[in-house]
Amino acid sequence: xxxxxxxxxxxxxxxxxxxxxxxxxxxxxxxxxxxxxxxxxxxxxxxxxxxxxxxxxxxxxxxxxxxxxxx
Amino acid sequence: xxxxxxxxxxxxxxxxxxxxxxxxxxxxxxxxxxxxxxxxxxxxxxxxxxxxxxxxxxxxxxxxxxxxxxxxxxxxxxxxxxxxxxxxxxxxxxxxxxxxxxxxxxxxxxxxxxxxxxxxxxxxxxxxxxxxxxxxxxxxxxxxxxxxxxxxxxxxxxxxxxxxxxxxxxxxxxxxxxxxxxxxxxxxxxxxxxxxxxxxxxxxxxxxxxxxxxxxxxxxxxxxxxxxxxxxxxxxxxxxxxxxxxxxxxxxxx
Numbered sequence: 001x002x003x004x005x006x007x008x009x010x011x012x013x014x015x016x017x018x019x020x021x022x023x024x025x026x027x028x029x030x031x032x033x034x035x036x037x038x039x040x041x042x043x044x045x046x047x048x049x050x051x052x053x054x055x056x057x058x059x060x061x062x063x064x065x066x067x068x069x070x071x
Numbered sequence: 072x073x074x075x076x077x078x079x080x081x082x083x084x085x086x087x088x089x090x091x092x093x094x095x096x097x098x099x100x101x102x103x104x105x106x107x108x109x110x111x112x113x114x115x116x117x118x119x120x121x122x123x124x125x126x127x128x129x130x131x132x133x134x135x136x137x138x139x140x141x142x143x144x145x146x147x148x149x150x151x152x153x154x155x156x157x158x159x160x161x162x163x164x165x166x167x168x169x170x171x172x173x174x175x176x177x178x179x180x181x182x183x184x185x186x187x188x189x190x191x192x193x194x195x196x197x198x199x200x201x202x203x204x205x206x207x208x209x210x211x212x213x214x215x216x217x218x219x220x221x222x223x224x225x226x227x228x229x230x231x232x233x234x235x236x237x238x239x240x241x242x243x244x245x246x247x248x249x250x251x252x253x254x255x256x257x258x259x260x261x262x263x264x265x266x267x268x269x270x271x272x273x274x275x276x277x278x279x280x281x282x283x284x285x286x287x288x289x290x291x292x293x294x295x296x297x298x299x300x301x302x303x304x305x306x307x308x309x310x311x312x313x314x315x316x317x318x319x320x321x322x323x324x325x
Contacts, residue, residue: 002123013124015131018195022188023119026137029184030293033177037300044308048320 087164089306090315096299103296110289117282125279134192136283139266140290142185145213146248148178148294152220153245156238166302168234169309171241172224173301177294179217186210197261205254206262209247216244230309
């Protein structure tokens with residue numbers, strides 16, 4: 001262990017501000033890259049399911065084709 | 072003799088199938104994520120609490136444990152994108168375009184992180200948050216290349232044309248990668264040279280560089296998880312008119 005107390009650990013030898021901001025930013029970016037693909041997947045599945053249900057209700061498969069937006 | 076190239080070609084075609092990618096890589100994700108969490112957990116706790124302070128920089132040097140992985144992935148992501156660009160242009164492989172589209176925002180995020188952590192680290196070390204030196208400027212250009220490729224894809228309506236345009240920009244932009252690498256040798260700079268090199272032992276003691284190695288490996292796996300998940304989503308969106316995606320949408324709960 002490089003520090004004698006938790007207070008010293010937080011202070012980072014007077015550089016706590018720089019160290020902790022860097023690690024906080026990292027947490028935000030890592031959160032973004034992990035959540036973004038899943039969020040996009042969920043949104044697609046919800047939208048596509050709605051389109052398929054409308055198409056089923058109309059009994060017309062062409063509905064799926066004509067209303068599907070470009071990715 | 073004739074069978075070998077045939078078998079290879081079949082494998083290549085199967086690997087290029089978006090459905091094959093979707094179904095094969097799905098089960099990998101939890102394992103990759105668990106390994107990434109373990110490596111980054113150990114590397115970060117070790118780096119923050121157990122590694123000794125740098126004799127010149129004190130404890131601010133602990134930023135290295137995220138700055139180096141971020142800077143490494145910023146460049147590796149770009150090279151991956153350019154390789155996908157070549158595969159798309161030469162073999163017209165749709166999957167390569169999907170990977171390319173997915174890597175752009177992820178690589179941009181890591182480039183931003185490398186610039187931001189470098190800037191924060193610069194203040195206590197060099198006395199300034201920003202300086203227009205060769206290393207920092209060339210990494211800023213890397214960020215603009217990523218953003219340019221993302222913008223280009225949005226600007227062109229036909230997906231095939233957008234993919235080809237992005238591929239060309241990605242390939243041309245690769246010239247920036249050796250500039251980033253050698254910028255610290257070619258021009259006067261504040262930036263320190265690389266920590267790791269293939270040909271010589273690290274200059275720092277093992278108690279300092281082992282956690283860095285763990286974090287570099289862990290962030291690589293994290294990047295892989297994000298690219299795989301992103302590409303799987305991209306596969307669903309682009310193949311939404313096919314039967315298997317339609318069945319998947321009907322079957323799976325949101």
